[in-house]
Amino acid sequence: MSLLEHTISAIKETLNQEAFKAAKDRLLNQAKPAGSLGIMEDISARLAAIKGTIDVRLTNKRIVTCAGDHGVTQEGISLFPAEVTPQMVLNFAGGGASVNVIGKHAGAIVKAADLGVNYDFDPDLPIFHKKVRYGTANFTREPAMTRQEAIRSIEAGIEIVAELMAEAPVDLLGTGDMGIGNTTPSSAIIAAFSGIPVEKLTGRGTGIDDAALENKIRVIQKGLDLHRPDPKDPLDILSKVGGLEIGGLAGLVLGAAAHGIPVICDGLISTAGALIACELAPSARQYLFASHKSVEIGHKYMHDRLGLDPLIDLKFRLGEGTGAAVCMELLDLSTRILADIKTFEEVGVTNV
C-alpha cells in the first residue's frame, strides 16, 4: 500500500459523537439565548467531536506555506514575474512576510515548504525541502506533471504533517500557498471538477487588467481542452492542470485528517488543494475548516463543492496562509466559548 493509500485508509469515517452531543448540550444550557453565538457554536462543537472533549486546547498551531512554480506563467497570466516565488520563500524563512506577521498574532509557527520552486535553496534554509521538480510544465502544451509526480507532491504534504507531529503534537494546522501564477491552475481544477464555465471561475489574481484576464481565461480553457482531465479522477486533474504546491496542500489536509488534526485552509489555492484531498477521501472534510472568502471568484464554487462556509470575508486576495492565520484565532476562541461560558444553573440566571 502506498503512503497515499495508507493515509486515506487511516482517516476515520465519523467523529466522536459523544463529545459532539456533550458540546451541543452545554451550548444549549449556557446563560445566553440558545444559538446566539451563531457559527462559533457550530465550530466549537465540531472541534469537540474531532478532539473527543468539550475542553479543547489549541495550543500548538502550525501553518505550512507550500510553494511551487508554474510553467504556465510563460503565457503571461500573472502580474508578477516567476522569480518572486523563491524570493517570497526566503521572505517567509526570514519572518517578514504577511503570513509571518498574522501567524505570529495568532500564536502559530509558520514554516514554508518547497514543493516545486524553480530555484535551488540552501539545504540549511529552515523550510521543508520537498522539491518534486523545478516547477510544472506549461499546461497549454503538455501535462503540468506526471501522475507519479502528482502522487509524490501529495505524499510530500503527508510527510510534512508526520514530521511536524514528530516534533510536537499539532493541535491545529493551517495551510497556505506561494507560487506566481497559481490562481490559474486553481481555477482550472475547480473548472475540471465542476464543469462550470471557466470565465465564471477565473479572477484577477494579484491584480491583472481586463485584457490579461481574458488571456488567462483562454489559457485555462486551452489546457482543459487539450488534456480533458477526468472529473472523477482527482490525480488526473492535479497532474494535467494542477500545481506541485497544490498537491502538497492536498497532502497536508489528508495528513492532518489521518492524524485527527483540525485543518484550516486559506484562499483559492489552498482550497484547490483541500478539494483534491476531499475528492480523494471524502471523510477528510470532517476535519476541514474554510477560513475566509477570497476576492477570487472561483473560491465560492470550491466552498460550495466542499459544503463549507468560510468564516470571514475581509476581501483578502493574498494567499500565503494569511486568511487561515486570521481564522485560527476564531477557532481558538470557539473552544473557550464552549468550555468557559457558564450555564444558567452555574450562575443562577433564569432560563426559559
Place this chain on the structure above:
Amino acid sequence: MSLLEHTISAIKETLNQEAFKAAKDRLLNQAKPAGSLGIMEDISARLAAIKGTIDVRLTNKRIVTCAGDHGVTQEGISLFPAEVTPQMVLNFAGGGASVNVIGKHAGAIVKAADLGVNYDFDPDLPIFHKKVRYGTANFTREPAMTRQEAIRSIEAGIEIVAELMAEAPVDLLGTGDMGIGNTTPSSAIIAAFSGIPVEKLTGRGTGIDDAALENKIRVIQKGLDLHRPDPKDPLDILSKVGGLEIGGLAGLVLGAAAHGIPVICDGLISTAGALIACELAPSARQYLFASHKSVEIGHKYMHDRLGLDPLIDLKFRLGEGTGAAVCMELLDLSTRILADIKTFEEVGVTNV
C-alpha cells in the same frame, strides 16, 4: 456649557492626515499585491490616522457593557423575564458570561455599568454605578424617560470613559449592552431616524415566535405614533422611545471620540447608541468601528446610516459586547499588518 456640549465640542473635525498618508504609502510598498489584505488595510490606516502613528499599539483594551431595564417589557415583547437583567449584571461581575470569555481571549478588561437596572446592586459590586432611574417607562403609554434623564444617561457614559482614562490610558474601547427587551427601543430608534417601516427593522431578539414578533412590531409602532419623536433631534428620540443603557452607549462613543480613542460597537443595541452619538456629533464617526453584522434585521439599516461596514458576520445575536470583543483582535492585528509586514525594498522582493 454642559458636559455633553463640552464633550461634543472636544471631538476633532479631522484625523491626522499625515499619519494616514504614511500608512497608505507603507501598505502600498509592502511585499504583497497592492490592497491584497483588503479591509484590514483600511482599518489599519484609519487607526494610524486616529493615533497619529503607523506603529499603533492597542495594549489597553476595555469593554463596557451598559445595562438597563425597559418598561415596555410589560407588553410581552421579550422571551426572557426582566429579572434576567440584574442577574446578568452579576454574571458579568463574576466573569462567567459570554462577553467575559470572549473579552479575555481578546485581552480586554470587561466591566459592566448600571445605567438603569430595576434592582439595587451592592455599592461594592465592581461595576460602574450610574443608575439614572429604575428602568424606563413603558413607551406605549408615556415617554421612556425625560429629556433630562436622556442627557444624564449620555453623560454617564461620558463619565465612564473619563474614569477609565483616569485609571490608565485606554487604547481601544468596546461597547456592549444588557437589558431584557432592549431590541425593541433599538428598532424604534432606527425607525424614528430613518422613517423605514417598523416591520423591516424589527427582529426576534432572544428568539420570540411569529405571533410575538407581530406584537413587538405593533408595540414599536404604537410608541412612535403616540410620541412622534423628531427625527432631527436625537435626544427627543432617545427620551421618547429609547433606553437608559442606549444613552450610556451613546456617551461611551462621544467620550471615546473626545479622548481620541477608537471605539468599536457591538450589535443592534450598541449600534443604536452609536447612532445617537453620531447624529449628535457627526465627527465621532471617524473614531467608530462597526464590529459584526447581527442576525437582527434592523442592524443593517443602522450601519447604512452610519456609513460603516461591519467586519464580520458570524450570525451573532447576543449583545453584551461579544461581537465587539471578537473584532478587537482584528483591529489589533491590523496594527501589526501595517507596522510589521516588510516592504519590497526591505526584503529584496521584485516589485511591479
